[in-house]
Amino acid sequence: MATETLFDELKRYVKFGPEDEATLRSLHPVMAPHFERFADVFYQRILEHDGARAALRDGPHMVDRLKVTLVAWLHQLLQGPWDDAYYERRCRIGRVHVRVALPQHYMFGAMNVLREQMIGFVEQHLKEKEPVQAIASIDKILDLELAIMVHSYREDLLSQQARVERLSTFGQLVGSIGHELRNPLGVIETSLYILKQRVSGDERTDKHIERIGQQLGIANAIITKLLDMIRDRPLSRETIAVGPMLEQACAAVTTPPEVQVQVRVPDGVPALLGDPIQLRQVFVNLIENAVIAASPKGEVQVVARADDATLQISVQDTGPGVDPSVRGRLFEPLVTTRPKGIGLGLALVKRIVERHGGSIGYQPRDGGGASFTVTLPLKAP
Numbered sequence: 081m082a083t084e085t086l087f088d089e090l091k092r093y094v095k096f097g098p099e100d101e102a103t104l105r106s107l108h109p110v111m112a113p114h115f116e117r118f119a120d121v122f123y124q125r126i127l128e129h130d131g132a133r134a135a136l137r138d139g140p141h142m143v144d145r146l147k148v149t150l151v152a153w154l155h156q157l158l159q160g161p162w163d164d165a166y167y168e169r170r171c172r173i174g175r176v177h178v179r180v181a182l183p184q185h186y187m188f189g190a191m192n193v194l195r196e197q198m199i200g201f202v203e204q205h206l207k208e209k210e211p212v213q214a215i216a217s218i219d220k221i222l223d224l225e226l227a228i229m230v231h232s233y234r235e236d237l238l239s240q241q242a243r244v245e246r247l248s249t250f251g252q253l254v255g256s257i258g259h260e261l262r263n264p265l266g267v268i269e270t271s272l273y274i275l276k277q278r279v280s281g282d283e284r285t286d287k288h289i290e291r292i293g294q295q296l297g298i299a300n301a302i303i304t305k306l307l308d309m310i311r312d313r314p315l316s317r318e319t320i321a322v323g324p325m326l327e328q329a330c331a332a333v334t335t336p337p338e339v340q341v342q343v344r345v346p347d348g349v350p351a352l353l354g355d356p357i358q359l360r361q362v363f364v365n366l367i368e369n370a371v372i373a374a375s376p377k378g379e380v381q382v383v384a385r386a387d388d389a390t391l392q393i394s395v396q397d398t399g400p401g402v403d404p405s406v407r408g409r410l411f412e413p414l415v416t417t418r419p420k421g422i423g424l425g426l427a428l429v430k431r432i433v434e435r436h437g438g439s440i441g442y443q444p445r446d447g448g449g450a451s452f453t454v455t456l457p458l459k460a461p
């Protein structure tokens with residue numbers, strides 16, 4: 081026997097059957113001319129509400145496009161067929177909301193706005209013709225829709241848990257490999273030191289010994305970086321001059337000749353209290369990402385400004401910007417937009433910034449590209 085799909089199970093639960101299907105289909109021709117009005121009311125309600133409006137990340141102008149998708153959604157709602165393909169489509173829409181990080185609690189209010197519109201219509205127009213069945217069928221299908229939306233959020237939570245578990249296994253692995261590599265590297269370093277005393281004088285040999293020493297330094301630095309990512313180093317706070325810190329971070333990033341990196345720190349931006357090495361790491365990571373995004377040709381701007389309580393540093397690039405589908409997840413470990421990235425850079429950035437009592441956010445840059453803003457308290461928390 082074929083196993084029942086979640087959709088079938090849900091339909092069975094709310095007793096959604098052929099009678100409801102027929103009712104919804106018969107409502108379609110009378111209600112369809114009003115769908116645009118329903119969509120207007122729906123988005124008007126979102127725009128009136130600060131929190132919900134904030135979810136429209138590309139600004140209110142995306143509403144026109146969304147109204148079209150909502151009208152199509154309403155046509156399908158009343159026309160069906162309410163089969164597996166319908167369920168799949170609805171799950172996909174649910175995942176779109178999850179991906180744009182739309183808080184799930186808005187779904188209940190939003191569905192209710194549609195309910196009000198549809199039931200209001202039925203009560204007004206079908207007074208003489210038994211609106212009871214129509215209202216019951218609308219209630220059932222909207223409950224099913226809501227259940228699918230909430231299900232998408234649950235699925236997302238489960239996959240997040242799986243990711244965290246994956247990360248912890250990955251972290252343990254990185255930690256033990258890192259530690260194991262320290263020993264042989266230490267032996268190489270000591271032997272190199274002894275060799276240096278014996279063979280100096282020959283120019284080529286000296287050059288190669290020098291190179292081995294440099295590469296050892298790089299290998300050790302990589303291990304330190306990896307270990308930093310998996311354990312929180314205690315913060316060692318010092319007073320940091322913002323300009324030089326940002327200049328040093330820029331200098332540490334390899335930049336192609338046609339990418340211009342500019343740092344702007346206005347006079348009067350106060351010094352910061354924080355861990356200089358870890359904060360420098362934050363800006364190295366952000367500037368490195370921005371330079372890669374702006375390559376092969378483009379601009380990166382690092383701009384600092386301060387108010388009474390906070391310092392804000394934004395790193396902007398003229399690259400393609402971050403796809404809306406990953407924006408909500410950008411700071412999670414193992415999320416990357418680069419084919420070769422492992423997705424730890426921004427997660428580390430976020431962790432360091434938050435340990436300083438600050439926050440980091442992403443906004444699309446005006447005129448295209450990405451803009452990351454780090455906000456740090458001027459007084460230690």
Ligand code: HEM
Pocket residue numbers: 126132133135136137146149150153173176177180182186187190191404
């Ligand atoms: C419960 C009722 C809702 C329904 C039926 C609904 C329906 C839809 C549909 C059909 C799409 C298009 C998906 C696609 O194929 O790409 C969509 C996308 C979207 N919805 Fe909703 N939505 C609902 C609630 C909300 C609310 C409350 C908000 C905001 C507060 C919202 C914000 C968005 C955004 C931002 C996208 C577009 C993402 C993108 O393309 O970048 N939705 N929605």
